Amino acid sequence: MPEHILFLTGKLAESRLHQVLDELNPTDFSYSVQQIGIKVAGLMTSDLIRHRLKSVGEAQRIIVPGRCRGDLDALTYTFKVPFERGPDELRDLPEFFGREAAPLSIDRHETRIFAEITNAPHMDVDAIIAAAAYLSGNGADVIDLGCLPATPFPHLEDAVSALINAGHTVSVDSADPEELVRGGNAGAAFLLSLTEDTLWVADRIESVPVVIPARHGDMDSLCRAVEALRAKGKACLADPILDPINCGFTDSLRRYHDLRKRLPDAEILMGIGNLTELTDADSGGVTAMLMGIAGELRIGNVLVAQVSPHCRRAVREADQARRLMFAARQSGGAPNRIDDSLMSLHDRKPFPYSSEEIAETAAMISDPSIRVEISEDGIHAYNRDGHHVAGDPFELFSRLDLECDASHAFYIGVESARAQIAWQLGKRYIQDTELDWGCAVAGDRPPSLSSKQNREDEDR
Numbered sequence: 001m002p003e004h005i006l007f008l009t010g011k012l013a014e015s016r017l018h019q020v021l022d023e024l025n026p027t028d029f030s031y032s033v034q035q036i037g038i039k040v041a042g043l044m045t046s047d048l049i050r051h052r053l054k055s056v057g058e059a060q061r062i063i064v065p066g067r068c069r070g071d072l073d074a075l076t077y078t079f080k081v082p083f084e085r086g087p088d089e090l091r092d093l094p095e096f097f098g099r100e101a102a103p104l105s106i107d108r109h110e111t112r113i114f115a116e117i118t119n120a121p122h123m124d125v126d127a128i129i130a131a132a133a134y135l136s137g138n139g140a141d142v143i144d145l146g147c148l149p150a151t152p153f154p155h156l157e158d159a160v161s162a163l164i165n166a167g168h169t170v171s172v173d174s175a176d177p178e179e180l181v182r183g184g185n186a187g188a189a190f191l192l193s194l195t196e197d198t199l200w201v202a203d204r205i206e207s208v209p210v211v212i213p214a215r216h217g218d219m220d221s222l223c224r225a226v227e228a229l230r231a232k233g234k235a236c237l238a239d240p241i242l243d244p245i246n247c248g249f250t251d252s253l254r255r256y257h258d259l260r261k262r263l264p265d266a267e268i269l270m271g272i273g274n275l276t277e278l279t280d281a282d283s284g285g286v287t288a289m290l291m292g293i294a295g296e297l298r299i300g301n302v303l304v305a306q307v308s309p310h311c312r313r314a315v316r317e318a319d320q321a322r323r324l325m326f327a328a329r330q331s332g333g334a335p336n337r338i339d340d341s342l343m344s345l346h347d348r349k350p351f352p353y354s355s356e357e358i359a360e361t362a363a364m365i366s367d368p369s370i371r372v373e374i375s376e377d378g379i380h381a382y383n384r385d386g387h388h389v390a391g392d393p394f395e396l397f398s399r400l401d402l403e404c405d406a407s408h409a410f411y412i413g414v415e416s417a418r419a420q421i422a423w424q425l426g427k428r429y430i431q432d433t434e435l436d437w438g439c440a441v442a443g444d445r446p447p448s449l450s451s452k453q454n455r456e457d458e459d460r
Contacts, residue, residue: 003029006059006081008049010041012361013065013090016353020090026097032057039367046070056081088430091352104331106323106339111294113322114171114190114303115140115315116273121153128159132168139319142190144303145183147174160186171210177201192303193239196225202234210237210269217248219255223262237269237301242290244278253293260297270294273305276314283310284317284342284440288335291321295329316439317342344440350426351375355389362387370400372415372431374423379416393420 009017014035021031036052038044042065049064056062056079064072066088075083087096115135120128132143143163147153156172156179163170164187171190172183177198180191184205191207195214202209211229214221222238229236240255259268272290276283294302302322306314320341328335340348355375362382365371373380378391381400388399393416402409415431422429429435 002027003060004058005029005031006056006062007031007033007086008041008044008053008062008064008068009033009035010038010044010065011035012039012364013041015360016090016357019357020093024094024097024099032059041065042067044068046072046075049075050078053079089352089428091349104327104338106320106327108330109319109322109326110300111291111322111326112141112301113139113315113318114142114144114192114269114301116144116146116173116303116305118146118305118307119148120145120159121148121151121156125155125159125162129162129166132163132166135315136168138313138316140304140315142169142171144171144173144190144192145188147172147176147179149175153179156182157186160188172207181205183207190237194225194236196221196228199225199228202229202232202236208235208237210239212239212241216241217251217255219258219262222259226263226266235267237267238263239269239271242270242272242274244274249275256293256297256299260299267301268297268299269301269303270299271303271305272318273303273307273311273314276311277305277308280310282344282440283314284321284344284438287314287317288321288324288342291318291325292335295322295325313440320439340436341439344438346426347428347436350422350428352428355380358382359387370412372412372419372429374419374429379419379423381412381416391420391423393417 007017007021014033017033021033034053036044036049038048044065045068047070059081062079062081062083063086064083066085068085072083072085087093117123117128117131123131135143145156145159160170160172160183170188171192172180172188173192174180174183180201181204184191184207188207190210191201191205192210193212194201194209195212197214209229211222211225213219219240222240226236226238238259240259241252243249243252256268256270259266270290272287275290276286279286291302302318304314304318306312320339324335324339324342327338351374353373353375355377358373358375358380362380365382366384368383368385370381370383378389379393379396381388381396385401386399388396390396393413396416397413400412402412418435419429421427422435427435
């Protein structure tokens, strides 16, 4: 016999809930709806339910609104029926009941992230440690110390040792072979980068070298270097070098594909900063695409930089992307409807209710509190005194009686501005809730990964 579920709701949401359940038309459970004498369902609390719910009838499970506050375990004990929070929005009930594919876990990945600290010679050891802690906290597995041509790095050994003592795995990135030897002797786990002409470095240190072509695009020299190291029993990573767009990008992608064919079991590294840093586009989408390519080609290592301000979350984005792509590959499908962390600007279902549905709710309002919602038609602001729709918050302000209450005017200004941003971009808006920007936003402030002198040079 199908399970019977009791849905608790408020007066304003009751008709919407019935509509959603009717459209759902479940065959695996029966249901009833009980409106417990409160207008706004989201203001429901466990104490209010305890006092107003007189009978649960035949219910075998009771679902309350997602924003319901209080102890549901206590309600379960009192009524002897399991209580459960539903989704925040009624339109998401079908997904709540599994009418769409169950979400896949993004707890796993198989890609190592090298996070580069550029201009490390201009940073003192404390600044390097602070930058490394931030990068590691965002998903970096290896902290890469970027050296600079013809620039002394007298504290290289101290920096490597301090990073290792702080628990980090370290790589040193330099075009100077002697600098690589210094980094290797200090304990760096990886060295970027050797060619077949500088393989002598690998004979003097225990670090794993990253090898690149002796001349740009020379895949034969890269493969010879890999084979020479293998003959000595030395592990290495191979990097054909990813070029920026309009500088050989497509050809460089083909080199990675060719390398995988020529050396099927090679461990490969791809530096993705040439695309994220040098493309005027949000880095999250670029990173997702490159991590998808890395997944198909079994490229197990990526080098990430976050120097440009528009790439300030590049490591975090790479971390989310590697998890997304791994989950997709494990499921045998596209990286779709798995995780929304990289969908910073748009939502899959930005407008849960139509203008007509919002108008029906607005017609039932009998109090002065202003509600704000959005639909495809614009921003809706309504209370007992009227229902207004506009695309510009300033238009709404002139129609709402807010001048006598500065704090309320400020609140409505904030909410209508959020609603405008959500409406323009196509994001989900929920009153009294900040917009969700995915992994592109965080409360912490990234430390500077470049020197003050370098920033001044860039400004000039």
